[in-house]
Amino acid sequence: MDPVLLNLIVQIWFLIIIAIFTFYLGFVLISFKNFIPYVPTPPKIAREMLRLADLKPGDKICDLGSGSGGIILEAVKKYPVIAAGIEKSKSLYWISKIRAAATFKKGQAIFKNDDLFKTDLRECDAVFCFLVSKALDKLAPNFNEMRIGTKIVTYMFPVKNSNFKENIFEVGKRDRIFIYQKLK
Ligand SMILES: C[S@@+](CC[C@H](N)C(=O)[O-])C[C@H]1O[C@@H](n2cnc3c(N)ncnc32)[C@H](O)[C@@H]1O
Numbered sequence: 308m309d310p311v312l313l314n315l316i317v318q319i320w321f322l323i324i325i326a327i328f329t330f331y332l333g334f335v336l337i338s339f340k341n342f343i344p345y346v347p348t349p350p351k352i353a354r355e356m357l358r359l360a361d362l363k364p365g366d367k368i369c370d371l372g373s374g375s376g377g378i379i380l381e382a383v384k385k386y387p388v389i390a391a392g393i394e395k396s397k398s399l400y401w402i403s404k405i406r407a408a409a410t411f412k413k414g415q416a417i418f419k420n421d422d423l424f425k426t427d428l429r430e431c432d433a434v435f436c437f438l439v440s441k442a443l444d445k446l447a448p449n450f451n452e453m454r455i456g457t458k459i460v461t462y463m464f465p466v467k468n469s470n471f472k473e474n475i476f477e478v479g480k481r482d483r484i485f486i487y488q489k490l491k
Contacts, residue, residue, distance in 0.1 A: 342439070342441070342442065343372055343438055343439055343442050345374050345375075345396065345399060346374075346437070347374050347375060347377050348374075348377055348378055348437045348462050349482075350377065350381065351478075352462055352478060352482055352484065353377055353378045353381045354381060355476075355478050355484060356378065356435060356460045356462060356484055357378070357381060357382055357385065357386065359460065359476060359484060359486055360433045360435075360458055360460050360486070362382070362386045362388050362432075362433065363432070364386075364387045364388070365387065365388065365389070366386075366388045366389070366432040366433060367388070367389045367390075367391070367430055367431050367432050368382060368388055368389070368390045368391070368431065368432060368433045368434070368435065369390070369391045369392075369393065369426065369428065369431045369433075369434050369435065370390070370391070370392045370393070370434075370435040370436070371393055371423040371426060371434060371435070371436045371438065371446070372393065372394060372395070372423050372436070372437070372438055372442075373392025373393055373394045373399075373403060373418065374394060374399055374403075374437075375399050375402045375403055375406065376392050376394075376399075376402065376403030376404075376406050376407060376416070376418060378392070378435050378437075379391070379392040379403070379407075379416050379418070380403075380406055380407060380410050380416060382414065382416075383407075383410070383412040383413060383414035383415065383416045384410060384411065384412060384413065385413065386413060386414055387413045387414045388414040388415075389414060389415045389417070390414055390415065390416050390417070391416075391417045391418070391419060392416070392417070392418045392419070393419050393421050393422075393423045393426050394418065394419070394420060394421075395420070395421070395422055395423070397420055400418055400419075400420040403418045404418050423438075423442075423446075424445060424446065424449070426449060427449075427452070428449050428450065428452060428453045428457070429452055429453060429454060431453065431457060432457060432458070433457065433458040433459075433460060434450075434453070434457070434458070434459045434460070435459075435460045435461075436459065436460070436461045436462075436464075437461065437462040437463065437464075438461070438464065439464060440464050440465075443461065443464055443465075443466050443467075444467065447468060450466065450468055450470070450471070450489075451468070451470060453489050454489065455489050455490065455491065456488065456489060457488070457489045458486060458487060458488050458489075459471065459485075459486075459487040459489075460484065460485070460486055460487075461484070461485045461487075462482070462483075462484055462485075463482070463483065464485075465485045466485065466487055468487070470489060470490060470491050471487035471488060471489055471490060472487065472488045472490050473485060473486075473487055474486045474487075474488075
């Protein structure tokens with residue numbers, strides 16, 4: 308190939324990558340103005356959360372504030388479960404749908420562009436959250452409606468609710484995953 312043309316193609320690709328990165332960074336920074344910002348769970352943590360949830364075939368799981376769909380897509384890639392992601396941001400919802408279309412799935416992934424605080428959790432077997440403490444507190448009525456035995460799996464922030472038994476798992480030096488099981 309003509310070296311001038313090759314150089315031009317490399318430069319165009321470089322500019323596209325910089326533009327995507329700048330857009331993504333701007334998007335993340337703007338989301339910090341929200342009550343619950345968009346910060347994706349690191350893939351290693353997502354895999355560990357799913358492992359600790361001890362999912363069974365056919366389980367119904369939900370990620371409250373599913374962002375770009377990382378946890379849900381990791382779940383359906385590995386486990387034959389029905390996984391629903393609830394996300395308020397339209398752009399993140401569409402990113403999740405596009406990612407889902409390009410993912411080989413053992414399970415079923417459903418994305419809803421909705422408010423997580425209005426989610427009915429009574430049908431869920433496990434609920435995943437990476438949300439700030441205030442949001443977890445606000446979810447108490449939804450958590451209290453869940454069936455006995457249902458799990459909540461949260462990253463970083465604990466749930467304060469005496470209706471649940473708590474187990475804490477250290478991942479690496481500074482990450483913690485909290486697993487709750489509904490007792491009453
Ligand atoms: C910390 S991120 C977690 C993303 C994803 N669960 C993950 O672990 O990769 C929290 C997400 O909650 C979404 N969110 C904030 N408020 C919401 C609401 N009321 N209803 C639904 N989603 C909401 C944000 O847009 C953001 O994507």
